[in-house]
Amino acid sequence: MRTIDWRDGRIVAVDQTGLPHDVRMLEIGTTAELVDAIKRLAIRGAPALGVAGALGVALAVRDEPEDRDRDIKALRAARPTAVNLAWGVDRALARLGDGPDAVLAEALEILEADVRDNRALARRGADWLLEHAAGPIDVQTHCNAGGLACVEWGTALGVLRVLRERGALGHVYVDETRPLLQGARLTTWELARLGIAHTLVVDAAGPSILARGLAGAVVVGADRVAANGDVINKVGTYPLALAAARAGAPFLVAAPESTIDPASPAGDAVEIEVRDPDELVHIGQTVVAPPGTATLNLAFDVTPADLVTAIVTERRLIRPARGERP
Numbered sequence: 449m450r451t452i453d454w455r456d457g458r459i460v461a462v463d464q465t466g467l468p469h470d471v472r473m474l475e476i477g478t479t480a481e482l483v484d485a486i487k488r489l490a491i492r493g494a495p496a497l498g499v500a501g502a503l504g505v506a507l508a509v510r511d512e513p514e515d516r517d518r519d520i521k522a523l524r525a526a527r528p529t530a531v532n533l534a535w536g537v538d539r540a541l542a543r544l545g546d547g548p549d550a551v552l553a554e555a556l557e558i559l560e561a562d563v564r565d566n567r568a569l570a571r572r573g574a575d576w577l578l579e580h581a582a583g584p585i586d587v588q589t590h591c592n593a594g595g596l597a598c599v600e601w602g603t604a605l606g607v608l609r610v611l612r613e614r615g616a617l618g619h620v621y622v623d624e625t626r627p628l629l630q631g632a633r634l635t636t637w638e639l640a641r642l643g644i645a646h647t648l649v650v651d652a653a654g655p656s657i658l659a660r661g662l663a664g665a666v667v668v669g670a671d672r673v674a675a676n677g678d679v680i681n682k683v684g685t686y687p688l689a690l691a692a693a694r695a696g697a698p699f700l701v702a703a704p705e706s707t708i709d710p711a712s713p714a715g716d717a718v719e720i721e722v723r724d725p726d727e728l729v730h731i732g733q734t735v736v737a738p739p740g741t742a743t744l745n746l747a748f749d750v751t752p753a754d755l756v757t758a759i760v761t762e763r764r765l766i767r768p769a770r771g772e773r774p
């Protein structure tokens with residue numbers, strides 16, 4: 449099953465707000481519908497956002513709405529942190545001069561390349577991990593960097609899938625990933641479907657899983673990698689990197705080249721999305737904080753380059769902790 453695809457002139461995507469209980473598809477025919485789906489995380493994850501951005505431009509260009517440029521601008525800005533969204537929009541837009549068919553062809557090439565690139569970077573990540581730890585390797589992960597965040601294979605979970613194919617994967621620990629529970633809802637769903645043994649823990653337990661030696665490595669995805677090697681990913685990644693350094697465990701980031709942003713010199717130059725306070729103060733339908741409580745719902749954090757043992761992309765291995773720059 450592909451998380452996002454193009455069928456009969458429309459975007460077809462898994463509605464990730466329904467998982468794990470309800471597996472339903474969204475059919476999207478306009479850029480405005482796509483922006484809405486992205487904002488409410490029905491479509492999410494950096495590589496999937498890149499594909500969505502490009503397909504959204506194809507929709508806008510084909511339909512030539514009066515407000516085409518405004519619609520594309522709104523799409524590009526629908527979420528600010530994952531650079532892949534703007535990258536996908538810009539790549540498709542670059543073909544505008546060649547007509548709507550060329551724009552769509554570019555978007556479809558981005559979609560197909562995502563599958564190939566995931567596999568290539570996942571193999572590189574598994575090779576690297578096996579050089580640094582004896583299998584079977586127990587892994588801590590955070591958020592969802594699986595097929596649901598891409599087109600079908602996954603980045604961080606792609607690495608775990610390759611390790612499993614090689615008989616070298618031990619147990620996977622999954623942070624729940626408050627407040628939207630991408631770990632509890634999505635990563636557990638994917639790992640269960642793949643038959644990979646896993647255990648869900650609260651976010652605050654992640655560092656202790658490393659300190660106790662239950663996991664010997666961290667493998668995560670990224671929303672953006674700055675030019676100095678800082679990694680921006682789902683909030684809660686940074687504490688795992690600190691704990692991994694303390695425990696002497698490798699901290700591996702698996703991401704496509706499209707996640708690397710030479711225009712962001714360092715992590716502090718990247719806009720961190722601040723989401724609706726309602727996500728933070730509600731657990732299900734229940735409000736858990738006193739009315740009027742001040743909140744800061746940061747959706748991502750910055751892991752400094754010196755804590756990032758390695759980044760694998762479809763093309764290369766980068767070791768920021770050793771001073772290598774993307």
Ligand code: MRU
Pocket residue numbers: 489492493494495530590591592593594597598602603604630668669670671681682683747
């Ligand atoms: O807010 P989300 O769910 O879009 O955040 C996703 C993440 O932080 C992922 O770890 C990242 O996009 C990498 S996905 C391969």
